[in-house]
Amino acid sequence: MAESPFKYCSDCGKDVWITRSDREFVCDACGFRHFITPIPAAVALLLDAQDRILVIRRAHEPGFGLLGLPGGVIEPEESGETAAARETHEEVGLDLPASAFTYLCTLNNRYLFQGYSWPTLDLCYIARVQDFNKVVMQASEVSEFMICALDEVPLQDFAFESNAEAVRRGRIVNAEAG
Numbered sequence: 001m002a003e004s005p006f007k008y009c010s011d012c013g014k015d016v017w018i019t020r021s022d023r024e025f026v027c028d029a030c031g032f033r034h035f036i037t038p039i040p041a042a043v044a045l046l047l048d049a050q051d052r053i054l055v056i057r058r059a060h061e062p063g064f065g066l067l068g069l070p071g072g073v074i075e076p077e078e079s080g081e082t083a084a085a086r087e088t089h090e091e092v093g094l095d096l097p098a099s100a101f102t103y104l105c106t107l108n109n110r111y112l113f114q115g116y117s118w119p120t121l122d123l124c125y126i127a128r129v130q131d132f133n134k135v136v137m138q139a140s141e142v143s144e145f146m147i148c149a150l151d152e153v154p155l156q157d158f159a160f161e162s163n164a165e166a167v168r169r170g171r172i173v174n175a176e177a178g
Contacts, residue, residue: 005116006034038108038121042083043071043163045104045126045170046094048147053167054132055153056091057144062112063159065143069166071122080123092145093136094129101125105169109162124166126173150174 004017004025014029023036046054046069058068070091074083081098088094104124110117132147148154150171155164 040074059143066159107162
């Protein structure tokens with residue numbers, strides 16, 4: 001079973017834990033129950049008019065130097081589509097409305113943050129652009145980008161299996177649509 005990611009109880013401030021499961025941690029001092037639930041994240045598969053996909057190289061951990069897709073944690077009051085649009089703008093500078101993103105699938109993932117591998121639920125969306133001429137990388141997020149044919153994406157180089165699986169599923173949907 002997992003070690004608690006919590007240093008101190010949020011109710012009494014003590015640091016004594018009983019691990020009930022991989023998702024439940026109980027304060028041994030006061031009995032307050034702390035739960036780990038999946039964190040929602042949005043992932044953007046961006047395709048151009050030639051059915052090529054925009055792939056990024058991560059500029060930070062986890063997965064520094066490995067490949068990925070634009071995406072990140074869904075903020076309070078955001079829909080998955082709104083988060084996909086925001087993350088796309090923040091990471092690669094493309095301004096797309098939330099309505100440009102079509103739901104593809106939801107995948108499980110783990111994201112190492114502050115020493116704990118947090119479960120995420122990656123909501124994956126596809127959006128189309130005419131071309132990638134207006135891509136502007138955010139250096140703190142992206143060190144490089146590449147434009148690949150869907151069937152030529154080096155899936156083994158992805159930081160997260162969920163991103164690679166989203167590309168696999170995007171290939172299927174794109175083939176069915178074309």
